[in-house]
Structure formats: structure tokens, C-alpha cells
Amino acid sequence: MEPGTVRIAVDLLGGDEAPDVVVDGALRAFGADPDLCFLLVGPAEVADELIAALPSAERDRVAARPVRDAVTVSGHSAAIVRSENTIQAAVAAVREGTADAVVSAGATGATVTAAVLGFGRWPGVRRPALVATLPALGGPVVLLDVGGSLEARPATLARHAVLGAAFAAVTHEVRRPRVGLLSIGTESGKGDRTRRAADPALAGQALPADARYVGLVEGYDVAFGSRADVVVTDGFTGNILLKGIEGAYAMAGGPPAGGGAPRAAVLLGVAGAVVVCHGAARDDDVASGIALAAHLHRRRTIPAMSALLADSTVTGRAPDREVPA
Amino acid sequence: MEPGTVRIAVDLLGGDEAPDVVVDGALRAFGADPDLCFLLVGPAEVADELIAALPSAERDRVAARPVRDAVTVSGHSAAIVRSENTIQAAVAAVREGTADAVVSAGATGATVTAAVLGFGRWPGVRRPALVATLPALGGPVVLLDVGGSLEARPATLARHAVLGAAFAAVTHEVRRPRVGLLSIGTESGKGDRTRRAADPALAGQALPADARYVGLVEGYDVAFGSRADVVVTDGFTGNILLKGIEGAYAMAGGPPAGGGAPRAAVLLGVAGAVVVCHGAARDDDVASGIALAAHLHRRRTIPAMSALLADSTVTGRAPDREVPA
Numbered sequence: 001m002e003p004g005t006v007r008i009a010v011d012l013l014g015g016d017e018a019p020d021v022v023v024d025g026a027l028r029a030f031g032a033d034p035d036l037c038f039l040l041v042g043p044a045e046v047a048d049e050l051i052a053a054l055p056s057a058e059r060d061r062v063a064a065r066p067v068r069d070a071v072t073v074s075g076h077s078a079a080i081v082r083s084e085n086t087i088q089a090a091v092a093a094v095r096e097g098t099a100d101a102v103v104s105a106g107a108t109g110a111t112v113t114a115a116v117l118g119f120g121r122w123p124g125v126r127r128p129a130l131v132a133t134l135p136a137l138g139g140p141v142v143l144l145d146v147g148g149s150l151e152a153r154p155a156t157l158a159r160h161a162v163l164g165a166a167f168a169a170v171t172h173e174v175r176r177p178r179v180g181l182l183s184i185g186t187e188s189g190k191g192d193r194t195r196r197a198a199d200p201a202l203a204g205q206a207l208p209a210d211a212r213y214v215g216l217v218e219g220y221d222v223a224f225g226s227r228a229d230v231v232v233t234d235g236f237t238g239n240i241l242l243k244g245i246e247g248a249y250a251m252a253g254g255p256p257a258g259g260g261a262p263r264a265a266v267l268l269g270v271a272g273a274v275v276v277c278h279g280a281a282r283d284d285d286v287a288s289g290i291a292l293a294a295h296l297h298r299r300r301t302i303p304a305m306s307a308l309l310a311d312s313t314v315t316g317r318a319p320d321r322e323v324p325a
Numbered sequence: 326m327e328p329g330t331v332r333i334a335v336d337l338l339g340g341d342e343a344p345d346v347v348v349d350g351a352l353r354a355f356g357a358d359p360d361l362c363f364l365l366v367g368p369a370e371v372a373d374e375l376i377a378a379l380p381s382a383e384r385d386r387v388a389a390r391p392v393r394d395a396v397t398v399s400g401h402s403a404a405i406v407r408s409e410n411t412i413q414a415a416v417a418a419v420r421e422g423t424a425d426a427v428v429s430a431g432a433t434g435a436t437v438t439a440a441v442l443g444f445g446r447w448p449g450v451r452r453p454a455l456v457a458t459l460p461a462l463g464g465p466v467v468l469l470d471v472g473g474s475l476e477a478r479p480a481t482l483a484r485h486a487v488l489g490a491a492f493a494a495v496t497h498e499v500r501r502p503r504v505g506l507l508s509i510g511t512e513s514g515k516g517d518r519t520r521r522a523a524d525p526a527l528a529g530q531a532l533p534a535d536a537r538y539v540g541l542v543e544g545y546d547v548a549f550g551s552r553a554d555v556v557v558t559d560g561f562t563g564n565i566l567l568k569g570i571e572g573a574y575a576m577a578g579g580p581p582a583g584g585g586a587p588r589a590a591v592l593l594g595v596a597g598a599v600v601v602c603h604g605a606a607r608d609d610d611v612a613s614g615i616a617l618a619a620h621l622h623r624r625r626t627i628p629a630m631s632a633l634l635a636d637s638t639v640t641g642r643a644p645d646r647e648v649p650a
Contacts, residue, residue, distance in 0.1 A: 076507065184565060219565040219567065223571075223576050240562055245569050246545055246548075
């Protein structure tokens with residue numbers, strides 16, 4: 001566990017099984033990381049229940065921000081006060097400096113909207129992307145988008161390439177990341193109309209962190225790795241692929257030794273740290289989402305990416321320099 | 326092994342590693358099935374090499390149709406006679422009655438075109454679909470399209486639902502197949518514009534074999550099963566998902582006990598039996614593609630599906646009857 005105090009704004013009402021799995025997941029993460037603090041965003045009675053489950057000496061690591069309304073439909077959303085929902089409140093807490101990162105298993109669309117409105121977008125980003133990291137044979141494979149937006153345009157895919165390369169360099173310390181475009185074959189020209197237009201767009205796109213475009217890759221390469229460190233696709237295809245790999249590991253009797261398909265993803269393109277958990281998150285998924293958010297803050301991922309991309313987003317070109325240490 | 330003589334037209338020049346893996350795969354399939362006969366379509370010297378590897382008593386099970394030109398680029402395609410290529414010749418052999426089914430690991434687009442021109446399409450089918458069967462927890466999951474065509478339109482997806490339901494009933498004896506539409510969530514309204522338009526189109530589509538539409542399913546459901554017997558998607562997404570599941574099984578150390586992701590698919594929508602193997606097929610993939618083609622012929626899959634769909638393709642409605650035994 002990396003050291004350093006980090007305050008996570010936890011959306012107590014996000015997810016199909018909220019608040020129970022969120023409470024259980026938060027307790028699990030809390031026990032595993034002594035420098036972790038929580039801002040619990042949701043109904044006061046849920047926050048109180050979580051706090052009551054902690055040893056009294058640890059309770060000063062937890063604060064609450066009472067909000068009664070959730071974006072997702074649940075028993076708790078039949079609330080009195082509807083002026084602010086939990087994900088908006090969690091984003092606001094980070095913006096105001098009372099928390100460092102947001103974790104939610106709520107509806108992705110609502111989270112993206114709240115993050116865009118609350119944090120603002122990085123220059124050049126029309127719509128943020130969700131990025132997931134899969135453990136593969138030759139190291140991590142960064143896949144994006146896995147559901148941040150659904151419409152695929154060549155310019156959006158080229159932007160994903162920039163974001164993914166910066167993320168691989170900053171978060172996973174990949175040197176000279178290899179960026180591939182997901183398609184149905186590896187020869188140039190394979191794929192639908194969008195991919196055929198995106199292939200030359202990515203080839204001509206300046207990339208940060210000394211990344212290079214390696215052309216088309218296939219679904220096999222995302223799970224097994226070896227051909228690319230960063231795989232770019234639209235959020236529809238990426239989400240389906242990620243969940244398909246997850247299902248295959250379940251069929252195979254469990255994930256491989258290096259870890260399975262992640263059930264938490266990072267939102268890229270907004271000026272704040274946001275982790276989105278699978279809507280059907282279990283408590284261990286919420287715990288790993290919280291750990292991922294803590295890691296993002298401790299590694300200063302979002303400001304480091306923002307600095308790395310500053311030149312490229314203004315000029316449309318990436319800087320020819322290494323990732324800042 | 327099912328009994329019954331079956332004659333497979335084997336495209337000796339299809340696939341990245343042709344003709345070597347095709348020869349090795351054909352020999353493997355030949356040894357496993359005593360009722361299997363081959364029509365070897367390709368260069369005479371390659372056919373002769375395969376025949377020479379057989380015991381002399383078995384050689385009458387093999388015939389050759391010399392063709393020098395392959396669709397795919399290979400050493401063998403620098404040929405003299407270019408009037409007819411191997412996949413066209415294999416289709417012609419079935420059409421003329423000298424073979425029962427075609428197996429090729431060549432370029433999918435060329436195979437689809439040759440099959441459409443040689444066999445003709447079923448009424449109501451604009452573009453044939455490739456269907457793959459994945460072993461899952463609750464029984465086989467039929468996935469289509471996995472690369473027959475790439476452009477997704479709601480009407481095409483509705484037609485895939487009809488073809489997939491008939492295939493599940495005829496080939497896998499699934500009673501009342503449950504048909505799902507692949508998307509990024511299971512609640513109605515989830516997905517891109519195409520899926521949002523296709524969801525009501527599938528709900529209103531009459532289906533053969535007493536099948537029923539169960540709504541949206543996710544990538545997880547294709548690998549793990551349990552939610553649907555037939556999963557409908559466009560050929561781009563389906564191909565990426567299928568290869569992603571294959572990669573996950575490779576990462577997990579091998580396929581589950583019931584079998585992994587198939588590397589051979591059946592072309593649906595043309596009036597002839599065609600099996601398309603993975604372009605990167607290994608010899609065992611070619612052998613399993615040949616076994617699949619033999620199974621199709623012995624089960625009379627194509628004529629049975631054609632009969633089942635005859636009413637629905639003419640009237641736009643499916644018959645209210647069970648699959649013929």
C-alpha cells in the first residue's frame with residue numbers, strides 16, 4: 001500500500017445493490033489502508049451505520065455529507081430533499097477541496113455529466129472516456145473507452161489515443177506506449193467505416209509520452225496482450241468486450257494469476273479524479289474502486305496527465321518529451 | 326461421430342498458413358471420421374501431397390479439383406490460371422452436387438461473396454451472417470453476426486434474430502430459444518442509437534421455433550450464458566467479442582471443460598453449407614471446421630432452416646410451429 005493520506009468521496013447510493021455493498025466495500029477498503037479517509041455522501045443513517053461499524057479510535061478518519069437523493073432507482077431514492085444528488089455532491093466535495101477523489105457505482109451517464117459540470121473538461125475533450133486496465137501477458141493493457149460515451153467518430157478515437165497513451169505512461173509507467181485501434185483484423189483496411197477512417201487519423205495523431213501508433217489490433221490482443229499497451233475503441237464496443245472477458249474468466253473458473261477484468265474504471269478528460277465502478281458491483285469491486293481512486297490521487301495522475309497533455313490539447317500536437325517523473 | 330457419408334469441399338489455399346495447416350487439419354479430420362470424404366480444391370501438387378499421406382486403401386475417399394488461384398495472398402497465388410479461385414470452385418462443386426459442404430479459412434468477404442453468387446440468398450436476407458456457438462454454463466450460446474457483414478441496421482439485427490433462433494433450434498435442439506440483443510446494460514434504452522432502435526424492432530419481430538425475445542444482454546452473458554440462447558449483434562462487435570473471449574481463455578491457461586471460443590463459424594443466409602475458419606487457423610481449427618461442416622450436412626441444417634424460415638421470409642412472419650424433428 002502506498003503511503004499518504006487520501007480522502008475519498010464515496011457515493012453511498014450508487015449501484016444496483018446500494019447502499020449495502022457500498023458500505024461493505026468501503027469498510028473493506030478502510031481496513032486495508034490505514035491512510036484512507038472517507039467523505040460519505042448519502043443518507044445520514046447509512047453513513048452512521050458505516051461509522052458505527054468502525055473502532056471508535058478510527059472514526060475521525062470518516063466524515064459525512066448528508067444527501068438523500070440518488071440518481072439510480074432504489075428504496076433510498078424516495079427521498080424528501082431532491083435538490084442535490086449524491087454524485088453531484090461527491091463531485092462538489094472534491095471541487096471544494098474537502099475530498100480528493102470520487103468513487104461511484106451509480107449510473108455512468110449521470111456520473112459523467114456531474115463530473116463534466118463540476119470539474120470541467122480538459123481542452124480538446126468533447127466527451128470524457130472511461131479507461132480500464134486489464135492485466136495481460138506482457139504487462140497491463142489500457143482499454144478505452146469502456147462506456148463513457150457511445151458514439152464513435154474518428155476524431156474521438158484519435159483523442160482516446162492521446163488520453164490512453166498519457167494514462168499508460170503516468171499510471172502504469174509504460175515507456176513508449178504502443179497504441180492500437182481495435183478492429184476485426186490486423187491488416188490496414190479491416191473494419192467498419194469508422195475504423196477505416198480512424199486508422200489514418202490515429203496514424204497522423206501526435207501522441208504524448210513518446211507513444212507510437214501500431215495499427216489495428218483484435219479482441220484477442222486486449223485479453224492476452226503483447227501487441228499493444230493501449231487499445232482504443234468506442235465505448236459501446238469496449239464495454240461489451242470488457243464484460244465478455246469478465247464472463248470468460250468466470251466460465252474458466254476464475255481470473256488468471258495476474259488478475260481478471262477490472263470492474264472499476266477511471267474517467268479521463270475531466271479535471272478531477274473519478275472512479276466508476278460496475279453498476280452490479282460487489283463489495284470487493286467497490287473496495288478495489290476505492291483503492292484505485294486512492295492510487296490515482298497518490299500518483300497525482302490527473303494533474304500529471306493534465307500537464308502532459310497541456311501542449312497537445314492547445315496545439316493539437318503532443319510534446320516530444322518523456323513523462324515527468 | 327455421427328454416421329453417414331459426407332463430402333467436404335476443402336479450400337486448400339484459404340488461411341494465413343495455407344496450404345500447410347489446411348493439409349494437416351484435413352488429415353486430422355479424415356482420420357477421426359471414417360465416413361468423411363474430401364474434394365480437395367486447390368493446386369494439384371498440394372492435393373497429391375495430402376493423398377500420398379493416406380493409406381492406399383483410403384484414397385478413394387478423396388478427390389481433387391485442381392485450381393491454382395487463391396483469394397488470399399500466398400506463394401501459391403502467383404498462379405497461371407486465374408479464371409477461377411479456390412473458394413468459388415469449392416462453392417461450385419457443392420452447387421453441382423459433387424460435394425456437400427464447403428470449408429475455407431480464407432478471406433471472409435471473398436467467401437461470403439462466392440457463396441452469395443454461387444448458392445443465392447434465402448428470401449429476405451440482404452447479407453448473410455456468420456454464426457458461432459460458444460459453450461456456456463447453461464448450454465450453448467449462439468452468437469451472430471461474428472463478421473459476415475459489418476454495418477448494423479435494426480432491420481439486419483432483427484433478421485439475425487430470426488436466423489439465430491432457427492439455427493439454435495435446428496442445430497442445438499434448443500426448445501423455445503431465448504433471443505437477446507447485445508448491448509451495454511440490460512435495462513431497455515441502454516446502448517447506442519442502433520441498439521435503441523433495434524430493441525423495439527426485435528420485440529416486434531415474429532421468430533421461428535417458438536423463440537422469444539428477452540431484451541438486452543451484455544458481453545458477460547455471451548461467455549457465461551444463462552440469460553439468452555441466441556445473442557444478436559453486428560458483425561464488428563461480435564467478431565471483437567468472440568476474439569476477446571478467446572484471448573481470455575488463453576490468459577486463463579486454457580478453455581473451460583465444455584470447450585472454448587470456436588474458431589469456425591457457419592454462414593447463414595445462403596442456400597448451401599459453408600463453414601468459415603479463423604484466418605489464423607491452426608490444423609486443429611481446420612479439423613474442427615471440417616467436423617462442423619460434416620455435422621451441418623448430416624443434420625440437414627441448411628434445408629431444415631430453409632424450410633423453417635420459408636413462411637416467415639415470404640410473409641415477414643414466422644410460423645407458429647415447432648422445429649421439424
